[in-house]
Amino acid sequence: MQVDLESGLLRGARQIASPNFDSRPAGVETDLIVVHGISLPPGEFGGPWIDRLFTNTLPPQQHPYFAEVAPLRVSSHLVLDRDGKVTQYVRFTDRAWHAGKSVYKQREACNDYSVGVELEGTDTLPYAAAQYGALAEVVAALCAAHPRLSARRLVGHSDIAPGRKTDPGPAFDWPRARRLIASACRRTRRR
Ligand SMILES: [Zn+2]
Numbered sequence: 001m002q003v004d005l006e007s008g009l010l011r012g013a014r015q016i017a018s019p020n021f022d023s024r025p026a027g028v029e030t031d032l033i034v035v036h037g038i039s040l041p042p043g044e045f046g047g048p049w050i051d052r053l054f055t056n057t058l059p060p061q062q063h064p065y066f067a068e069v070a071p072l073r074v075s076s077h078l079v080l081d082r083d084g085k086v087t088q089y090v091r092f093t094d095r096a097w098h099a100g101k102s103v104y105k106q107r108e109a110c111n112d113y114s115v116g117v118e119l120e121g122t123d124t125l126p127y128a129a130a131q132y133g134a135l136a137e138v139v140a141a142l143c144a145a146h147p148r149l150s151a152r153r154l155v156g157h158s159d160i161a162p163g164r165k166t167d168p169g170p171a172f173d174w175p176r177a178r179r180l181i182a183s184a185c186r187r188t189r190r191r
Pocket of ligand 1: 035036037098157165167
């Protein structure tokens with residue numbers, strides 16, 4: 001996988017344009033990756049509903065939870081589904097709306113300077129092996145493109161919005177993710 005710096009697109013990813021984005025503040029460099037978990041409805045996988053949420057076309061009458069979240073205007077740069085398939089919704093050069101009210105090392109508004117990566121999943125069900133593999137490839141591609149990003153600058157949504165957000169949850173195996181990311185980054189650097 002490779003990031004095209006000019007377009008802000010991830011080559012090889014499925015592309016679905018979300019209208020839920022705006023410009024990053026001038027002069028702000030991307031230097032954080034935020035890992036999330038998402039499933040719609042909660043605990044169910046594989047439907048078209050994440051695409052629909054991020055394109056503001058979620059049918060509120062379909063499920064009580066949809067009625068709750070359909071009015072939200074949210075997005076993420078990437079979603080990794082249970083098979084590890086990668087979809088991009090917002091260009092990395094633009095600000096996606098994934099973190100909400102957030103703070104990282106005393107710096108607020110993480111959306112300004114982060115890339116949002118959603119893993120289809122829940123806080124308590126193990127994430128799929130294919131998702132760890134895809135995450136490692138994506139992070140390696142991002143680190144290769146953005147010098148201020150690194151495998152160390154990877155946090156969970158719960159880390160930057162504690163008390164408000166719990167994803168990706170205890171089901172997310174951080175040591176496993178960091179191991180795979182480290183080896184993907186080494187491979188990418190050697191290329
Ligand atoms: Zn989240």
